[in-house]
Amino acid sequence: MTAFHADIADEFIKTGDLSDEKLRQLIETEECDDILIKAADKVRRRVYGDEVYLRGLIEFTSYCRNNCYYCGIRRDNRKAQRYRLSEEEILLCCKEGYSLGYRTFVLQGGEDMYYSDKMICRIVSSVKEKYPDCAVTLSIGERSEESYRAYFEAGADRYLLRHETADEKHYRMLHPEEMSLSSRKKCLFTLKSIGYQVGSGFMVGSPYQTTENLISDLRFLQELDPDMIGIGTYITHKDTPFSDKENGSLSLAVRLIAILRIMFPHALIPATTALGTIHPEGREMALKAGANVVMPNLSPVRVREKYSLYDNKICTGEESAQCRKCLEKRIESAGYRAVTHIGNVKRLP
Numbered sequence: 001m002t003a004f005h006a007d008i009a010d011e012f013i014k015t016g017d018l019s020d021e022k023l024r025q026l027i028e029t030e031e032c033d034d035i036l037i038k039a040a041d042k043v044r045r046r047v048y049g050d051e052v053y054l055r056g057l058i059e060f061t062s063y064c065r066n067n068c069y070y071c072g073i074r075r076d077n078r079k080a081q082r083y084r085l086s087e088e089e090i091l092l093c094c095k096e097g098y099s100l101g102y103r104t105f106v107l108q109g110g111e112d113m114y115y116s117d118k119m120i121c122r123i124v125s126s127v128k129e130k131y132p133d134c135a136v137t138l139s140i141g142e143r144s145e146e147s148y149r150a151y152f153e154a155g156a157d158r159y160l161l162r163h164e165t166a167d168e169k170h171y172r173m174l175h176p177e178e179m180s181l182s183s184r185k186k187c188l189f190t191l192k193s194i195g196y197q198v199g200s201g202f203m204v205g206s207p208y209q210t211t212e213n214l215i216s217d218l219r220f221l222q223e224l225d226p227d228m229i230g231i232g233t234y235i236t237h238k239d240t241p242f243s244d245k246e247n248g249s250l251s252l253a254v255r256l257i258a259i260l261r262i263m264f265p266h267a268l269i270p271a272t273t274a275l276g277t278i279h280p281e282g283r284e285m286a287l288k289a290g291a292n293v294v295m296p297n298l299s300p301v302r303v304r305e306k307y308s309l310y311d312n313k314i315c316t317g318e319e320s321a322q323c324r325k326c327l328e329k330r331i332e333s334a335g336y337r338a339v340t341h342i343g344n345v346k347r348l349p
């Protein structure tokens with residue numbers, strides 16, 4: 001490694017931050033990966049030990065009113081198979097998840113207004129009533145402040161809403177006119193002010209992304225100071241306007257996980273399904289680079305294929321119990337331990 005790069009990595013590991021120019025150097029070189037990953041693992045072990053938190057993911061609707069150019073369940077994809085789970089089906093998933101040891105349920109879906117505020121509140125309060133020792137995480141996109149408040153009052157604890165890219169111009173290249181980065185950001189700050197534990201994040205290697213865009217993502221996250229940060233590689237979906245675009249790079253994504261861990265020592269960072277899709281050991285690599293959460297799929301197997309955000313998504317054929325076992329093995333092989341408690345963020349006092 002050049003002394004130049006070593007100095008930059010050193011400064012970053014010591015201070016958890018860098019100037020834009022030095023961050024650019026760090027993001028653009030592979031040279032520092034080994035020391036970054038080692039340092040990130042040290043940070044994660046200091047804050048979270050060897051624990052990896054499990055979250056049962058229920059993908060409850062594949063309908064979406066949005067038309068993001070990269071996403072397989074975008075509104076205009078006529079080939080997408082659409083489904084909605086009933087309240088009973090969602091509760092059955094939670095029941096199965098609870099018996100597998102999950103103490104967080106992530107209810108995720110497209111932006112599907114079929115689920116009214118009343119329904120979402122009823123679902124959240126039923127889950128919380130049946131499983132008071134569990135956290136409920138919502139990931140249902142942009143809704144009004146009143147809606148977010150109502151879900152929170154019904155018992156929702158956490159909310160995931162990736163900003164996708166923090167750069168206005170890049171945001172425009174990934175989304176149609178009717179969507180806006182400013183409303184996305186506003187939602188995130190609103191969710192925080194209501195009292196949710198908030199998660200955001202972005203795709204690595206999405207079409208037209210530059211290093212400057214990634215720096216904007218890191219700067220935005222510093223401003224938001226989220227509890228959870230989810231990133232994954234962009235993966236092409238054959239029935240989207242981006243069908244001819246290339247997948248994002250795994251090594252860049254892993255490097256960014258290490259950078260995130262060092263910048264945000266307390267953040268909950270998942271080893272995402274996208275990373276497991278792009279490479280058979282992608283999630284293990286993410287764990288070793290500082291990720292401390294996995295989100296096994298709890299959706300009924302018959303709908304799994306239909307929640308197709310990108311091509312070749314893994315875990316579509318496996319029963320939930322199989323995913324549980326598979327993940328436990330992967331976590332152990334990476335040198336960590338799957339734990340079944342609620343897994344709240346560890347904030348600085």
Ligand code: 5AD
Nearest residue numbers: 070071162233234235236274309310
């Ligand atoms: N590749 C990778 N990730 C994607 N997402 C949506 N489409 C893709 C894709 N083609 C991610 C977005 C979204 C999350 C649920 O999935 O970041 O927030």
Ligand code: FES
Nearest residue numbers: 315318323326327
């Ligand atoms: Fe689902 Fe491995 S995590 S099969």
